[in-house]
Amino acid sequence: MREFGYTSVADVGEALTALQEPGTRLLAGGTEMLNWLKEGIERPERLVDITALPLRAVEPLPGGTGTGSGSGLRIGALARMSDVAAHPEVARGYPVLAESLLLAASPQLRNMATVGGTLQQRTRCPYFRAETGDLPCNKRTPGSGCAVLRSGETEEHALFGWTEECVATHPSDMAVALAALDATVLVEGPRGARRVPAGAFHLTPEQAPPERHTALAPDELITGVEVPGPAPLSHYVKVRQRASYEFALVSAAAAVELAADGTLAAARIALGGVAHRPWRLTAAEETLRGVDPEDGGAVHTALARDFAAARPLPGGANGRGNAYKTELARRTAVRAIRDASRRDAASGAGREGSLS
Ligand SMILES: Cc1cc2nc3c(=O)[nH]c(=O)nc-3n(C[C@H](O)[C@H](O)[C@H](O)COP(=O)(O)OP(=O)(O)OC[C@H]3O[C@@H](n4cnc5c(N)ncnc54)[C@H](O)[C@@H]3O)c2cc1C
Ligand code: SF4
Structure with missing residues (x-):
């Protein structure tokens, strides 16, 4: 491992000043960054530890009704x-968010990992993560090609928003829930504060070159997220190769409102594991x-228009392609919508009274 400097900061201004120095990278829980250092994905001159910044609170947005989450939450x-997953206002008012967090990683990782780091995590594409770092990967080494498209090992890759340059997906579960909740990512930088819709925070290769992962500039800091709401009728479904400690093959976050006759009055649905950003089913x-x-x-029929736009990847000699993901994602969305609508509107509890 290369040598690098280490320092810590106590306020946001100090962090922004530190980011002006070339080669500076931020360190939060370290659960991604330490892997990147070992794999050679990051080679910083200096790590700036931001864990002492006063950005840990989960609190009602101003204008709410006392202690409740009536007008939404701000999460540091x-x-x-x-x-965040254990916070009573999140569990009661935003079950989809609590579930997306509880189904991610492991308890040990969740005890270290932060909201900002979760948004900034990078694709799990094995070629991007390879320890050798000399395999073709446009995301890691611009212009080197895409080993996934060359090999045809496309099973776990994107259905939407991909290009011939990169077919990777973004792995954050929480980001999918935030997109369905119409949340906002709060950013500060040398040009001031700005607000980025959670659904637009991650970038597909259709939107930006593959080496650009998110809308955050290198000199900017995420200070928190704001979630409007609450959304007690909401649910997250994650489909993966094994039952725990695994990233999503596909996932779906749904937040619904019901009419008096029990039919859907409104629905917001985002998919995970199908693009390099949470994919909102806007037509549905x-x-x-x-x-x-x-x-x-x-419900399956009502999703048809969005899924008609899916572009499954062919498999090569080494793979079977990812066409299976289209139907898998569609059925996952159907289940998320159904189970969101079965929740108790007052407590956010599922039919069995639990969060899942
Ligand atoms: C084995 C394993 C399994 C996992 N499984 C899942 C899973 O199933 N689902 C899932 O969603 N995630 C999963 N994760 C990813 C995990 O959620 C991330 O590692 C974690 O959220 C990163 O947070 P952190 O605070 O540790 O970030 P760090 O490692 O400290 O930082 C990661 C990146 O975020 C940047 N960063 C951190 N905070 C800020 C900030 N405030 N502003 C700007 N940039 C910032 C850092 O500079 C760095 O670039 C898994 C991780 C591992 C190692
Ligand atoms: S899909 Fe993207 S991240 Fe994976 S090898 Fe191709 S360019 Fe790299």
């Missing part, structure tokens, strides 16, 4: 994943109005 960028959000969420066939 240094809040730990486990603390119109076609689902008036549909009975218990009628799986009708």
